[in-house]
Amino acid sequence: MSATYVVRDSMTMLRRNLRHLSRYPSLALMLIAIPIGSLLLFVYVFGGTLGAGLPVDGGGSRADYLNYLVPGIWIMTVSSVANGTAVAVAIDQTGGMFARFRTMDVARVSVLTGHVLGAVIRTVLALSVMIVFAVLLGFRSGASVAGWLGAAGLALLLAFSFTWLTVAMGLAAGSIETASNTPLVLMVLPVVSSGFVPTEQMPAGLRHFAEHQPFTPIIETLRALTSGAPVGSEGWLAIGWCVVIGVAGYLWSRRELAKVPAR
Incomplete structure (x- = not known):
């Protein structure tokens, strides 16, 4: 099958996913409510105490903590949308939609690509609202236009990558309940990183784990890009x-989709 047909079928599946979003506006509201609620919780409940522990002269303020926190909330937002995609894939899987699509003249990978592209669009929506709300709360950035473009590009790459991983989790889950629980690790790992507190304040063993897991270099790169600080080698590590x-999520997804019997 040519690339033209794959693109055409992927766009058809994307429209299908966007129609689902328009028919269930509560889903869009949840995507917006999660980052806003997280910002309010961490800034106004924990921000005073956590801000005082930031490594700045005389300790940080609530406003300093808001600037420190935003990249971590970005990651939580991306993970939240990706988790919802796992559930949507499991619904199609258990409802027999994938099996029916296999009997049709549709590019097999387009069924998954539609979910991925739809999730990326939902991520852009949620991140845009979150950034505007953070600015209203007092978030200020010293980054250039190039820095913000770099941060946006990294966030989209992260959304694309994590969505492929959660698509595979949704296919392999076997049930909607399992699909809603399996990707929760993507919500927990950002907490055990530099997203909410500096890793220097963690116990030795936990600090070692936090500094060598995937989320920490991604968050540190986003933090550098949005603050105007040098990115350094963390940027290449984040992209890697x-x-x-x-790639792992894509290959796993293709393997799981191949197991679906046609009806």
């Missing part, structure tokens, strides 16, 4: 992790 996760 995204590529590895995305």
Whole structure:
């Protein structure tokens, strides 16, 4: 099958996913509510205490903590959308949609690509609202236009990679309940990283894990890009992790889709 047909079928599946979003506006509201709720919780409940522990002269303020926190909330937002995609894939899987699509003249990978592209669009929506709300709360950035473009590009790459991984999880889950629980690790790992507190404040064993897991270099790169600080080698490490996760998720998804019997 030619690339033209794959692109055409992928766009058809993307429209199908976007129609689902328009028919269930509560899903869009949840995508927006999660990052806003997280910002309010961490800034106004924990921000005073956690901000005082930031490595700045005299300790940080609540406003300093907001600037520190935003990249971590970005990651939580991306992970939240990706987790929802796992559930959507499991619904199609258990409902027999994938099996029916296999009997049709449709590019097999386009069924998955539609879910991935739809999730990326939902991520852009959620991140845009989150950034606007963070600015209203007092978030200020010293980054250039190039820095913001770099941060946006990394966030989209992360969304693309994590969505392929959660698509595979949704296909392999076997049930909607399992699909809703399996990707929760993507929500937990950002907490055990530099997203919410500096890793220097963690116990030795936990600090070692936090500094060598995928989320920390991604968050540190986003933090540098949005603050105007030098990125350094963390940027290449962040891109490398995204590529590895995305390729692994794509190959796993293709393998799981091949197991689906046609009806």
